Amino acid sequence: MHAHTVIIIGAGPTGLMLANLLGDAHVPCLLVERRTGLPAQSRAIGVSPPSLDLFASLDLAEPLIERGVPVRDAVVSNGRSEIGSLSFRDLPEPYRFILSVPQRDTMEILQDRLQTLTDIEYLRGTEFVDWAARGDGLEVILRDLGQQKEYRIEGARLVGCDGSHSSVRDSCRLESRYKRYGVSFFMADFKNGPDLGHRAVLFFTADGAVESFPLPDQTRRWIAQTDAGPDEVTRDDLVEQVRRRTGSDLSAADGSEVSWWQPERRLVRQWHSGPVLLCGDAAHVMSPIGGQGMNTGLADAEFAAHLVRRYLAGEDWEALCEGYERRRRRAFTAAANRAALGMWLGTRRGRTARPRDLFLKYVLLGRLGANRLPHHFAMWTIPHSRLAGERA
Numbered sequence: 001m002h003a004h005t006v007i008i009i010g011a012g013p014t015g016l017m018l019a020n021l022l023g024d025a026h027v028p029c030l031l032v033e034r035r036t037g038l039p040a041q042s043r044a045i046g047v048s049p050p051s052l053d054l055f056a057s058l059d060l061a062e063p064l065i066e067r068g069v070p071v072r073d074a075v076v077s078n079g080r081s082e083i084g085s086l087s088f089r090d091l092p093e094p095y096r097f098i099l100s101v102p103q104r105d106t107m108e109i110l111q112d113r114l115q116t117l118t119d120i121e122y123l124r125g126t127e128f129v130d131w132a133a134r135g136d137g138l139e140v141i142l143r144d145l146g147q148q149k150e151y152r153i154e155g156a157r158l159v160g161c162d163g164s165h166s167s168v169r170d171s172c173r174l175e176s177r178y179k180r181y182g183v184s185f186f187m188a189d190f191k192n193g194p195d196l197g198h199r200a201v202l203f204f205t206a207d208g209a210v211e212s213f214p215l216p217d218q219t220r221r222w223i224a225q226t227d228a229g230p231d232e233v234t235r236d237d238l239v240e241q242v243r244r245r246t247g248s249d250l251s252a253a254d255g256s257e258v259s260w261w262q263p264e265r266r267l268v269r270q271w272h273s274g275p276v277l278l279c280g281d282a283a284h285v286m287s288p289i290g291g292q293g294m295n296t297g298l299a300d301a302e303f304a305a306h307l308v309r310r311y312l313a314g315e316d317w318e319a320l321c322e323g324y325e326r327r328r329r330r331a332f333t334a335a336a337n338r339a340a341l342g343m344w345l346g347t348r349r350g351r352t353a354r355p356r357d358l359f360l361k362y363v364l365l366g367r368l369g370a371n372r373l374p375h376h377f378a379m380w381t382i383p384h385s386r387l388a389g390e391r392a
Contacts, residue, residue, distance in 0.1 A: 004030040006308055007140050007155040009128045010162030014280030014297035016110035018161060020058055021305035023117030036125045042102035042189055046291025048379040049095035051298045060109055068101030069214045071200050078357050079205035079245050084365025088374045100213050128167050131158055138275045158276045159304060166282035172273035176266045183347045184262040186233040187223040189215060193253035205245045206353040209346040225347055230260040263287035265336055272321040279304050286336035289343040295379055296335050300328055330383045338376060
């Protein structure tokens with residue numbers, strides 16, 4: 001039987017960040033992940049300045065920036081002409097940009113750093129099965145997927161960072177409020193396509209939205225609103241929708257596999273149960289439009305690291321969890337509402353598109369809004385993540 005202070009289930013960005021923060025604090029942790037390798041897809045790509053500040057606390061900001069593309073400007077178009085623009089160049093120093101970097105690179109940097117931390121044990125190819133309380137701690141049942149063999153591990157606390165389909169959340173029977181938005185999108189990453197520089201370009205057209213973001217290696221992500229189902233979309237469909245709505249020709253570009261999704265919103269009713277705590281998508285899911293989700297999960301990890309350290313220093317676990325839940329619920333609500341509003345505005349079609357364009361041009365992207373919006377998109381105005389101002 002092995003003992004660990006904290007057992008973390010899920011080694012996505014949130015779980016990897018939490019393991020790094022706790023490892024720096026010399027808290028013995030076991031990190032458990034079903035996958036044996038990094039995801040092939042780029043997935044979440046936007047890293048906000050507050051998240052870069054958190055990476056900097058691990059001496060990882062510069063290595064991450066070297067792998068990405070700093071986006072300092074965003075342009076909004078109706079497909080025929082520019083409606084307005086945003087600049088991140090006046091954000092607080094030192095990160096006057098949103099970093100666009102494939103999620104697998106973010107994860108690789110965090111994962112590689114774990115090798116330098118003697119207090120972290122990292123198990124891959126292993127899945128969480130269940131847990132049971134044992135005194136002031138717990139016993140966790142894990143399954144080695146290679147050998148299909150179950151075994152038990154002891155720990156003081158368990159943190160579920162295992163995504164929207166969280167087995168940890170389900171094992172605690174924690175219910176969620178859930179809704180699916182009535183719009184859908186498909187996307188792919190195209191290399192050597194039209195040169196739009198390092199700008200983010202948002203096409204809000206009467207036929208539907210198209211968004212385009214730069215990535216490293218002459219690649220751009222293209223996202224298009226669609227009425228088709230997940231089994232009906234193809235790369236050619238995406239190329240045609242982009243051409244028709246924006247005039248950009250992707251036919252000669254090298255495109256990745258197309259993925260389809262319908263945005264949803266989920267918020268767990270309670271973020272903890274006894275010795276178990278939830279972080280990231282295990283606790284909440286928001287529309288990916290606007291890139292708020294992964295960054296909210298990273299901030300959860302920072303807050304959870306504070307919580308664990310204070311618990312180990314003698315503070316009451318239940319009271320700490322209640323404080324975590326209050327603050328992170330507020331942060332999620334602010335981020336999710338912004339993501340939903342941005343998605344709602346961008347997906348107006350037909351006769352509602354013209355009023356939307358006027359609202360964007362003269363209100364949101366006008367003189368007053370243009371000074372405020374960059375701070376909102378950069379997540380500087382999301383309720384703060386720290387318990388007491390000190391860093392984990």
